[in-house]
Amino acid sequence: MKTFVIYRLGVSGGTGTLSVRIAKWLAENGFEVIYIYHLLNDISNASSMKANGVKIHCWDPSEMIGKLLALYGEKRSYMFLTYSLQEFSWIEKQRSRIPDSSSILYIVHSFGLIRGRSKPRVLGNLFREAFKSVIKKLDGNENLIFMDEKSIETTENYYKIKIYNSEQKLLRLPMYVNNFCPEKINKKYNLDCFRILTICRAEFPFKGYVMGLVRDFEKLCLKHKNLRLTIISFGENEKELREYIQSLEDRIKEKIELVGQTPYEKLEGFFEKSHLYIGMGTTLLDAANNGLPAITVKSYTYENFSSGFLHQNPHMLSADSNEKTPTTTYIEQVIEMNKKQYSELCERSNAALQSMYGIDSFMDRFLTIEPIKKETLLSRWELFVCNLRKPKFLSRR
Numbered sequence: 001m002k003t004f005v006i007y008r009l010g011v012s013g014g015t016g017t018l019s020v021r022i023a024k025w026l027a028e029n030g031f032e033v034i035y036i037y038h039l040l041n042d043i044s045n046a047s048s049m050k051a052n053g054v055k056i057h058c059w060d061p062s063e064m065i066g067k068l069l070a071l072y073g074e075k076r077s078y079m080f081l082t083y084s085l086q087e088f089s090w091i092e093k094q095r096s097r098i099p100d101s102s103s104i105l106y107i108v109h110s111f112g113l114i115r116g117r118s119k120p121r122v123l124g125n126l127f128r129e130a131f132k133s134v135i136k137k138l139d140g141n142e143n144l145i146f147m148d149e150k151s152i153e154t155t156e157n158y159y160k161i162k163i164y165n166s167e168q169k170l171l172r173l174p175m176y177v178n179n180f181c182p183e184k185i186n187k188k189y190n191l192d193c194f195r196i197l198t199i200c201r202a203e204f205p206f207k208g209y210v211m212g213l214v215r216d217f218e219k220l221c222l223k224h225k226n227l228r229l230t231i232i233s234f235g236e237n238e239k240e241l242r243e244y245i246q247s248l249e250d251r252i253k254e255k256i257e258l259v260g261q262t263p264y265e266k267l268e269g270f271f272e273k274s275h276l277y278i279g280m281g282t283t284l285l286d287a288a289n290n291g292l293p294a295i296t297v298k299s300y301t302y303e304n305f306s307s308g309f310l311h312q313n314p315h316m317l318s319a320d321s322n323e324k325t326p327t328t329t330y331i332e333q334v335i336e337m338n339k340k341q342y343s344e345l346c347e348r349s350n351a352a353l354q355s356m357y358g359i360d361s362f363m364d365r366f367l368t369i370e371p372i373k374k375e376t377l378l379s380r381w382e383l384f385v386c387n388l389r390k391p392k393f394l395s396r397r
Contacts (some may be wrong), residue, residue: 002079003032003072007064007087010044013201014282015083017264019277020048025363027053034072044263053313065094073313074098078087083108089211089386092376102371105144110151110318114158130385133157139164145171146371148315172315174362177284180350184291188275192337195228197274202235211298212304213278214245216328218252224335227255230270233262245267250264276334277323280318284310286359288349295330298323306330314352364375
């Protein structure tokens with residue numbers, strides 16, 4: 001039986017909660033699971049994994065394989081799971097020391113494999129060609145899986161390649177899905193105010209939509225007096241977000257609740273008192289799983305644009321890059337709904353989640369993945385290129 005090793009730089013964010021789910025399922029089904037990270041940026045996620053029987057370690061990337069072998073030995077079969085080219089390459093640089101091992105790179109963002117876009121044209125083209133070679137190798141060896149059609153399409157269009165057998169490499173983000181509860185929806189509908197909720201890392205411009213949401217909320221308050229907005233956010237741009245909210249008129253900012261980093265298990269309380277969720281990524285799934293209708297917004301913008309409700313395009317966890325529809329279009333629809341219409345909307349969100357994101361079907365497919373060749377495919381030059389984008393907290397070491 002394989003020993004699964006999840007390696008990430010940190011523990012936080014949507015990829016952190018995704019790792020918690022995958023690790024929990026594996027541990028509950030008899031697999032040994034090890035989680036290796038470098039930065040403890042979410043104590044709650046780390047605690048959740050420990051409680052689920054996952055062995056977690058904070059190790060430097062340059063030392064992790066040596067420490068892994070010293071503690072667990074080399075006479076076992078290891079499967080490594082990573083979520084970025086950089087993390088994948090750090091594993092690959094050292095994995096030759098483990099006789100029976102393989103690696104999977106799970107692409108959980110539509111631009112996860114895109115490199116060179118921000119470089120000057122000539123340099124950008126060199127980057128593109130270098131990474132194109134890397135991606136073709138990994139694709140041909142069955143090292144890649146993708147969270148949605150958009151991440152596959154973006155990769156294919158940018159590098160002008162075709163992902164081999166792409167339907168089999170499409171594994172949507174997995175969830176433990178709750179049963180729909182009409183009683184909770186009725187209780188929520190009868191609350192005195194209409195509360196909008198969003199959860200995101202304060203990482204701009206990637207999650208810059210939250211600034212646009214605050215601006216839109218200010219306008220909506222002119223028409224709807226009983227609105228409230230809860231923002232759960234932390235990260236490098238948290239101060240910028242907090243200062244912007246503080247610059248608003250008192251009558252607006254008193255209706256906005258800005259909450260910092262919150263343990264995952266405590267999010268349920270915020271979902272219960274909210275009527276509508278705005279966001280992207282795995283938080284959309286969390287919202288639908290807790291009886292909230294969710295609206296999918298666009299990334300890499302300070303505007304607040306949306307592709308509509310999650311149940312309308314459940315395969316999309318962020319709006320298309322060309323989307324220009326104001327999110328307020330959909331917010332207004334929900335505000336104006338009667339109880340029956342609102343309950344039906346919540347039920348459609350839950351049904352979409354059940355049909356597309358159940359964790360059992362995901363794991364059944366995940367366990368069948370086996371790279372063709374187990375040895376490292378990438379040259380020293382290719383591994384070097386993959387490591388050119390060093391995270392800030394590693395650069396300061």
